[in-house]
Amino acid sequence: MKILLIGANGTLGSAVHSALRKRDHQIVTASRSGSDISVDITDPDSIRSMYERAGRVDAVANTAGSVPWKPFTELSAQDMRDGLTGKALSQIELVRQGSMLMGGEASFTLITGVLTRDPVVTGSVASTVNGAVEAFVRAAAIELPHRQRINAVSPTVFAESMDVYGDLFAGFQPVPVAVAADAYIRSIEGRQTGQVYTM
Ligand SMILES: NC(=O)c1ccc[n+]([C@@H]2O[C@H](COP(=O)([O-])OP(=O)(O)OC[C@H]3O[C@@H](n4cnc5c(N)ncnc54)[C@H](OP(=O)(O)O)[C@@H]3O)[C@@H](O)[C@H]2O)c1
Numbered sequence: 001m002k003i004l005l006i007g008a009n010g011t012l013g014s015a016v017h018s019a020l021r022k023r024d025h026q027i028v029t030a031s032r033s034g035s036d037i038s039v040d041i042t043d044p045d046s047i048r049s050m051y052e053r054a055g056r057v058d059a060v061a062n063t064a065g066s067v068p069w070k071p072f073t074e075l076s077a078q079d080m081r082d083g084l085t086g087k088a089l090s091q092i093e094l095v096r097q098g099s100m101l102m103g104g105e106a107s108f109t110l111i112t113g114v115l116t117r118d119p120v121v122t123g124s125v126a127s128t129v130n131g132a133v134e135a136f137v138r139a140a141a142i143e144l145p146h147r148q149r150i151n152a153v154s155p156t157v158f159a160e161s162m163d164v165y166g167d168l169f170a171g172f173q174p175v176p177v178a179v180a181a182d183a184y185i186r187s188i189e190g191r192q193t194g195q196v197y198t199m
Contacts, residue, residue, distance in 0.1 A: 002026045003188065004050075004057045006041060006094070007064030009034050011160050012111065015181035016063055023185065028054050031064060041065075041090040044097070051101050059107045059188045060098050062091055067126045069168075075125065083125035087111075088132040095140060095150060104146035109187040110137060112196065114156040120168050130154065134196050141194030149193035155180040156199065175199050 003020055007013035008029035020027050029035035030050050039050040041064055065087035068079045091110045098108060112130035115123045137152045144150060157165050159174040183197040 001058035001188065002028065002056075003059045003061055004028050004030060004054045006030045006039065006050075006060070006062045007111075010063055011158060011177055012155075012180055013063035015177040016061055016184045019178070019181040019185055020061075020188075023189075025188075028057065030054070041094060042085050044093050047090075047093055047097055051097060056101070056103055057106065058103070059109070060094060060102070061109045061184050061188060062094055063111055063184075065091060065111055065129075067129055069122045069126070071122055072124050080125060080128070083129045084132070086129075087126075088129040088136075091133055092136055095136075095144075099140075099144055099148055102148065104148065107149040107151070107188055107193075108140075109184050110150070110152045112152045112154040114154065114172070114198075116154060117198075118156075118172075122168065137196060138194050144193075149187075149191070151187040151192060151195040151197060153180055153183040153187065154196050154198045155183075 003025050005027050008017045030037040030039045032040050037050050037053050040046045067083035067087050095108045112133045115127040116130040119127045134152050137150050140150050157169040157174045158177040160177050162174050179199050
């Protein structure tokens with residue numbers, strides 16, 4: 001398959017890239033810097049030009065997205081807007097534009113995270129946007145055109161990220177990022193749709 005992988009240089013993106021490469025897929029990478037295609041997924045025009053450059057693909061795998069981390073009492077309205085743009089509206093726009101351009105059997109795999117179901121202090125924006133994306137995935141699955149599919153990968157903290165997030169996720173059991181990468185393979189190569197893969 002020809003697969004458009006967004007966020008390919010990140011912790012998760014690198015693991016997905018390596019899992020896809022092992023399975024002989026053709027991979028086109030995208031991110032703001034250092035990839036085949038430069039894209040800022042928070043900008044709909046940038047997404048449009050990414051799809052123009054990538055051409056028709058069999059699967060879109062997104063591993064990019066960011067949210068502000070702040071105590072709830074310090075959150076501004078702009079912080080919430082930034083989170084919605086950075087991880088929810090950006091991913092929804094990837095699917096909205098992509099669904100019109102891609103072939104009948106294309107799939108979309110989005111990223112959410114454990115905070116949807118298991119909140120931590122300073123993570124309220126992340127919890128909110130992850131929940132929005134998971135609701136979107138279930139809703140879009142029954143309306144995508146042709147036989148297109150959509151799933152979300154919703155991992156707990158990665159073992160590889162514990163040096164950054166370990167204090168926030170005290171008592172959580174981290175998973176190797178390769179486990180989340182496997183869920184991308186399940187989404188891309190399988191036939192399931194509307195699923196949220198948790199780990
Ligand atoms: N790390 C964890 O433990 C963990 C656990 C569960 C869920 N997640 C979720 O997984 C996702 C990836 O996390 P990560 O730890 O792999 O992050 P990361 O290492 O910071 O990687 C993020 C990747 O996305 C790209 N990117 C970021 N913003 C972008 C934008 N606006 N447009 C295009 N590309 C963009 C970055 O490259 P450029 O900077 O060059 O654009 C980079 O390649 C996040 O949504 C995170 O919430 C992470």
